[in-house]
Amino acid sequence: MITEGSNLLPSGNKPGKRYARHILFGLVLVLVVLATFSHNFTLKDQRSTLFPGFLGGHKHPKKKNVIFFVSDGMGPASLSMTRSFQQFTDGLTFDHMLNLDEFFVGSSRTRSSNSLVTDSAAGATAFSCGLKTYNGAIGVDPNGQPCGTLLEAAKLQGYLTGLVVTTRITDATPASFSAHADRRSMEQLIAQHQLGEYELGRMVDLMIGGGRTSFYPKGAAASPYGIRGSRTDGRDLIKEAVADGWHYVGDRESFNTLSEGDNVKLPLLALLADYDIPFEIDRLDSEYPSLKEEAMTAINALSKATRDSDQGFFLLVEGSRIDHAGHLNDPAAQVREVTAYDETFKAVVEYAKNSDVETVIISTSDHETGGLVTARQVSKAYPDYLWLPEVLAKAQHSCEYLARKLIQKKLQTSETSKGNLVKFIKHEIVEAGLGINDYTDEDIKELESLIDTPGFLMDKLTDMVSFRAQLGWTTHGHSAVDVNIYAYSNKDGLKSKILDKLGGNHENIEIGHFMRNYLGLDLKKVTEMIKNTTHTQEFVSSASEENYFEYIPSFLKEIEI
Numbered sequence: 330m331i332t333e334g335s336n337l338l339p340s341g342n343k344p345g346k347r348y349a350r351h352i353l354f355g356l357v358l359v360l361v362v363l364a365t366f367s368h369n370f371t372l373k374d375q376r377s378t379l380f381p382g383f384l385g386g387h388k389h390p391k392k393k394n395v396i397f398f399v400s401d402g403m404g405p406a407s408l409s410m411t412r413s414f415q416q417f418t419d420g421l422t423f424d425h426m427l428n429l430d431e432f433f434v435g436s437s438r439t440r441s442s443n444s445l446v447t448d449s450a451a452g453a454t455a456f457s458c459g460l461k462t463y464n465g466a467i468g469v470d471p472n473g474q475p476c477g478t479l480l481e482a483a484k485l486q487g488y489l490t491g492l493v494v495t496t497r498i499t500d501a502t503p504a505s506f507s508a509h510a511d512r513r514s515m516e517q518l519i520a521q522h523q524l525g526e527y528e529l530g531r532m533v534d535l536m537i538g539g540g541r542t543s544f545y546p547k548g549a550a551a552s553p554y555g556i557r558g559s560r561t562d563g564r565d566l567i568k569e570a571v572a573d574g575w576h577y578v579g580d581r582e583s584f585n586t587l588s589e590g591d592n593v594k595l596p597l598l599a600l601l602a603d604y605d606i607p608f609e610i611d612r613l614d615s616e617y618p619s620l621k622e623e624a625m626t627a628i629n630a631l632s633k634a635t636r637d638s639d640q641g642f643f644l645l646v647e648g649s650r651i652d653h654a655g656h657l658n659d660p661a662a663q664v665r666e667v668t669a670y671d672e673t674f675k676a677v678v679e680y681a682k683n684s685d686v687e688t689v690i691i692s693t694s695d696h697e698t699g700g701l702v703t704a705r706q707v708s709k710a711y712p713d714y715l716w717l718p719e720v721l722a723k724a725q726h727s728c729e730y731l732a733r734k735l736i737q738k739k740l741q742t743s744e745t746s747k748g749n750l751v752k753f754i755k756h757e758i759v760e761a762g763l764g765i766n767d768y769t770d771e772d773i774k775e776l777e778s779l780i781d782t783p784g785f786l787m788d789k790l791t792d793m794v795s796f797r798a799q800l801g802w803t804t805h806g807h808s809a810v811d812v813n814i815y816a817y818s819n820k821d822g823l824k825s826k827i828l829d830k831l832g833g834n835h836e837n838i839e840i841g842h843f844m845r846n847y848l849g850l851d852l853k854k855v856t857e858m859i860k861n862t863t864h865t866q867e868f869v870s871s872a873s874e875e876n877y878f879e880y881i882p883s884f885l886k887e888i889e890i
Contacts, residue, residue, distance in 0.1 A: 394641035394688040395483075395844055396628070396677055397456070399502055400670050401449055402652025404697025404810045410660065410718075410800070411667040413703070417718040427667075428675035429692065432815040435832045437840060439696045442471045445809045449652065450513040452695030452837060453505035459841035459852060467501065467519065468509040468864075475509035475862045477855025479844055480643055484532045486850060487640035489595070489631050492533060493623045496605045496649035497540025498523065502695065506645055507533050509864045516543040517560055518866040524570050524598075528862045529855075534595045534642075535630060537623045538649075539602035541567070541579070557603045570598050581616050589622075590629025597630065599623075608650055609665040611730040620648060621673040628680055641686055643848070646673065654727070655698030658802040659791045661724035661763075663701075674815070681819045688819050689827070689847060693840055694812035700803030707799055720798035723764025728790040731762045732783050739780050751777065763794055814840065 408427060416425050441451035442461040451464045458468060458476035470476045484490045492503040499508075499516040508522035520543045525531030544566040545558035560566070571577050578584050578599040587593050606617050618626075624646045631642040648670030654663035674692055681688040706712040726734075735758055742750045754776050759768050772793065779786040795802060811834065816827045830843050845852060 392635075392639065392641045392686050393848060394632075394643075394681075394684070394686050395848060396644045396646060396681075396688065396690045397479075397844065398670075398674060398677075398690065398692035398815075399453065399456070399645065399647045400651055400667070400692060400694045401496075401502055401647055401649050402655040402696065402698030402807070403648065403667060403670070403694045404701065404808070404812055406701040406703055406810075407651065407655070407663060407667055407697070408813070410701065410703050410716075411664045411671070413716075414664040414718040414721055415668065418722050428671045428678075429813075429815050432674075432678070432692070432817050433813060434816050434828055435814045436811045436834050437693050437814055437837050438811055438834065439694075439809065439837055446807050447696050447809075447837075448513075448807060449501035449695050450505055453502040455837040456693075456695070456841045456844075457506045459838050459845055461838060465512050465514075467504045467511075467513050467515070468506070469511060473511055473864070475856065475859045475864055477852040477857075477859060478506050479841065479848075479850060479852070480506040480645070481529060481532045481859070482845070482850035482852055482855045483643040483848060484534075485529070485855065486848070487638070488848070489534045489635055489638075489640075489642040490532060491535035491627045491631055491642065491644040492523075492538065492647075493535075493620075493627045493644065494538035494647040494649045495620055495623075496538065496647070496653070497543065498536050498538040498600065499540050499543045500649065502647050502649065503536075503538065503645060509859065509862050511865050515866040516540075517562065518863070520544050520566055522862075524566060524573070524575070528859045531596065534634075535593070535597045535599075535627055535644075537597070537599040537601070537627055539600065539604055539606045541600040541603045544570075544600060567598070567600070581618065584618055584622075584626075587626055587630070590626040590631075590633065593626070593630035593633075595630070595634055605650060605653065608654065608662045608727040608729065609669045610662050610725070610727050619673075620646075620669050621676050624673050625676055625680070628677065632684070632686075641688075646677070648673070652698045653729075655701065656805055657728055657787055657791055658699055658795060658805065659728050659787075660701075660798060660800050661721045661794055662727035662729075664718075664721055678817050681817065684819060687823070689823060689844075690817045691827075691831070691840065691844065692815040693837075695837070696807045697810040697812060698807050699805070700801075700808045700810075702801040702803070705795070705799040705801040707796060712799075716799045717797065720764075720794060724762070724794055725764060726762045728787040731758050731790055732787045734758065734762075735776070735780055735786070736783065758790075759793070763790065765793055765797065767797075768793070 412427050415421060416423065439447045439452060441447040441464050443463040448464040450467050451462050454462050454466055454468055457478040457480065460470055460476060462469060462471050468476060468478055480490045492498060492507060494500065494503050499519040501513045504513065504519045508519040510518050523533055523536065542557055542559040546560050546563050546565055547558050567577060575596050575598045576594040578587065580601065584599060584601060601617060627644055631644060635641050648666060651663060651666040651670060654666050677690060681690055703716050735754065738753050739750060751773060754773050759765050775789055779789055814831050816831055818824050818827060
């Protein structure tokens with residue numbers, strides 16, 4: 330208690346009770362300030378411990394990122410083939426594993442609502458909407474009604490969203506997350522939805538892939554984007570997108586200006602090829618970025634854009650052309666596609682390990698393609714137990730590339746110089762392209778006779794490789810084989826949860842359910858919001874993976890080597 334005789338009072342003063350109360354109030358105020366400072370310091374210190382980077386990094390401890398990988402068409406045999414291929418080409422020991430192998434958690438059943446063998450549209454919609462639907466369906470249920478997707482729900486909840494692919498951005502897998510169409514061939518309508526021309530407006534913040542063809546008019550020779558547009562309505566969606574605020578990137582040079590994601594302005598539309606980006610075995614680094622470059626550019630851009638946000642991002646990354654190599658039964662192309670996917674997955678996991686944002690990475694396939702078997706009986710005698718990865722290592726190009734090259738050579742060869750064409754087939758196509766020297770005259774004659782039927786020509790080229798490698802294929806379509814599930818989280822507590830929910834064998838829709846529940850998304854609400862979305866279209870694109878083996882030859886003559 331403070332009294333008049335206290336040495337806390339100025340000497341010579343004889344204050345009254347009011348002065349004593351003022352001093353008492355001041356002391357109490359000082360104590361409150363000191364206590365508050367001490368409490369806040371302790372709280373911040375605790376937050377820094379509980380949420381690493383609280384003071385020096387992100388300030389949103391509940392922030393989440395989901396990166397969903399789809400290895401289109403990759404079955405267990407593709408992984409086995411690629412693992413053995415790497416062991417051979419890199420001189421590795423038999424216990425060498427793919428990067429994916431470390432993160433294996435389970436397997437997925439792939440059937441659609443109307444077939445034991447799914448297609449990519451129904452397979453991707455199983456992930457995006459968490460329901461079974463019919464083959465060919467893009468973001469619609471078995472009754473043809475639009476269903477809310479993970480990407481849409483995440484965007485409406487404040488997440489940024491992105492799509493990264495190596496096929497057309499309007500192809501089945503990316504489309505099933507970002508559009509709604511009765512048939513996957515409606516790529517012109519899909520492009521419109523992806524740019525925001527439907528009930529919800531723009532839901533995608535970033536798109537990187539191929540597929541300019543569905544965005545600009547057919548025969549638009551004066552277009553700066555190319556001359557092989559397929560839109561039949563005369564619209565140039567790229568010009569419209571730029572006018573609407575999209576940052577457009579159309580080639581390798583302009584992609585480089587993105588500075589690996591540090592110089593990205595959202596929304597970003599990066600269409601880097603008229604159709605699909607070339608197979609990895611054919612891709613020139615000076616002309617096209619790799620899947621890894623695309624993915625890391627997207628991740629860095631989205632990370633930067635969400636740095637001060639309460640929400641993170643949802644990103645789809647598809648190894649699209651693993652599937653195309655399977656359709657073509659091209660093992661030399663496929664092992665390079667799987668390797669590129671595997672390297673991309675590794676890079677993204679490293680990103681997550683170094684991020685202070687809670688991140689979940691899931692990888693799976695929509696289905697297997699080609700019915701690949703790492704064995705083949707090549708004679709009537711009882712087979713040797715072997716297959717030969719060195720045959721794949723010698724091949725320098727895909728059958729797609731070599732068929733195109735041969736077709737163009739024939740167009741340039743006169744009737745009087747057919748001998749030059751035969752020499753070209755021997756030396757440029759078979760020896761240099763396929764790495765095969767033990768061919769026969771019958772092989773060369775057959776290749777020459779098939780130039781006008783590109784599908785059969787590619788079939789002959791790939792079989793020359795597969796036969797010698799002793800690899801078998803059962804179909805040019807898909808199979809019903811179960812596919813693998815891989816997962817990683819940079820938060821220890823989530824790792825056991827992922828194993829609990831995705832470990833073992835599951836239906837494909839359960840993978841969609843896991844992501845929905847993890848992000849706390851309301852797909853039913855989104856479905857109600859989009860019920861009036863236009864999902865039918867009279868005009869369609871000619872480019873559809875649904876008949877991949879048939880449609881590729883239609884533009885082989887157009888694409889330059």
